[in-house]
Amino acid sequence: MPFLGLGYRRPARVDRDSIKRNSLDSDLSEPDSFKSNISAASNGIPGALSFDKIMSGGTCPPMTVRDFMNYLIYIERSAENLQFYLWYEDFVKRFQSASTSDLALAPKWTKGLHEDALAMIVKDAHGAMHREPKGAAEMFKGTDFAKKPGNKSPKPGIPCADPFATPPRTPNDTTSDFGAPVGAPVGGDSYREIAGEAFDAVGIKRPFTVQPFREEIDRVVATYIADNAPRQLNLSDREQRITLAGLAYTTHPSALRTAVKVVETSLRGQAHPNFVRWSICNGNPARVFFARFLGVFLIVGATLAAILLALSDVARAYRAVCAVGWVLGIATLIAAWKGMCVVLHGMHHRHIRPWELFTDCDSESGNKEKTRGSFESFGSSNSYEDEPWVVKYEKRNLVRKIFDREVWIQEPALRQIQDTIFIQAMLFALITSGILTAIFVLVPSGSMY
Known part of the structure; x- marks a missing residue:
């Protein structure tokens, strides 16, 4: 592993507003080139802790995909991005390996279709897209789905004769046909109904249900794309509309490229650097505050x-003894300012996270169940306020928080970063204390007592 150097600086905090949103204006590239266009590393992040390295399982705790997910749930509160990203990666593999004959009904969402749909969105101030994207007529020509002369696309809220179109619901109804609230679907029909409402809301014709993977795409729309979805992605209005336009035309993975690019840009450019920065801190807030005070x-x-x-x-020589206090104090303060406790670092330990603390038999089972749930592609929202550990940790007194349980840091690249920060703190402390010691030793004695 290469030496980081004494000029190393940990990753800077990345704000959400600083992420450049250019998903709509950029080309729809192939998956490989699409990934290469997004930087996989940031300043202060070694290659061993890159985004791709973490996602491929090439890192150890506390820098694994599971730790990344926990960070996004409990700290960043944007776990839906990683959940959607993991689902999409798996969906692409399954779609490419599928050998069903109906794959021809799911053509690729090309750059031309993307630009045509985008032009329609920009032209229509209200986003009402009542005609199919370019190429739809050719795709269904000669089939039972071909548009007959005089037929018009069904308007939102008006039933049509198309046997494959899902009947619309009452516009302001907040429950599905099965009594479940919107945002908490319970079955395939419920997901399909919520997805249909999402298409209706932006004036897009509801898609045919005979396309391969259509049911799964409906679940994606109901979970991640639709308004008020339980794991709604942070898409702009245009990004949401262009994604729905693509999904109304095809179930090919390329139709989700706009949403995926927004998600991956956020993960690589914001969440990943912030996760590495946060993981460098080996103590909880109470311990770090105590270290600063010390x-x-x-x-x-x-x-x-x-x-x-x-x-x-x-005698002046006795004043040099104060250098010990300055060295320890300055080194401790600088390390704590970067989130590190020098005592924990001396053992290469870190505090166990609050959600990991309560590991008795019952809560351990619950924690494992929660972890499995966080990696499920479809489910409820990622809120954790009702988890038992929240109340238990709040009742924990300050002294116990300062001296919480510890665990060894397994990831060598993270230990190397912490070693570098500690060396930097010690060198600065030695230089500063040396200057202060020289000043006080050279000052003449006051002889006041």
């Missing part, structure tokens, strides 16, 4: 001692 206390104490010795008639 660092300030040592610095102030050593300075007061040096002043008292300078004002006395004690």
Whole structure:
């Protein structure tokens, strides 16, 4: 593993607004080139902790995909991005390996179709797309689905004779036909109904249900794309409309390219650097605050001692003893300012996260169930406020939080980053304390007592 260097700087905090959103204006490239267009690493992140390395399972705790998911659930609160990304990666593999004869009904969403749909969205201020994307007529020509002369696309809320079109629901109804609230679908028909409403809401004709993987795509729309979906992605209005336009035309993975690009840009450009930055911190907030307080206390104490010795008639050599306090205090303060506790670092330990603390038999079973649920592609929202550990951790007193249980850091690249930060802190502390010591030793004695 290459040496990071004394000039190393940990990843900077990336805000959501700083991520450039260019998914609609860029070309729809092939999957390989699409991934290569997004930077896989940021400043301060070694190659061993790159996004692709983590996603491929090439890292150890606490830098695994599971740790990344927990971070997105409990800290970043954007786990839907990773859940959608993992589903899409699996969906692409399954679609490409499928050998069913009806794959011809799911053509690729090309750059031309993308641009035509985008032009229609821009032209229509209300996003009402009442005609099929270019190429739809040719695809169904000669079939029972071909558009007959005089036929018009059904408008939202008006039943049609198309046996494959899902009948619409009452516009302002908040429950599905099965009594489940919107955003919490319970079955295939419920997902299909919610997805149909999403298409209706933007004025897009509901798609045919005979296309391969259509039921799964409906579940994706109901879970990630539709308004008020339980795991709704952070898509702009145009990004949502262009995604729905593609999914109304085909179930090919290329129809989701706009949404995937937004999600992957967020994961690679924001969530991943922030995850690495957060993982560098080996102590919980209470421990880090205590370390900062201890660092300030040592610095102030050593300075007061040096002043008292300078004002006395004690030999100047004794003032050099204060350097010990300055070195320890400055090193502790700098490390704590970067989220590290030097005591924990000396053992290469980290505090166990609050959601990992309560591991008795019952809660361990619950934690495993919650972990499995967070990796499921379809499910409820990612809220955790009702989990038992939240109340238990809030009742935990400050002293217990400071001295919470510890665990060894297994990932060598993360230990190397922490070693580098510690060395930087020690060097700065030695230089600064050396200057302070020289100043106080050279000051003439006050001989006041």
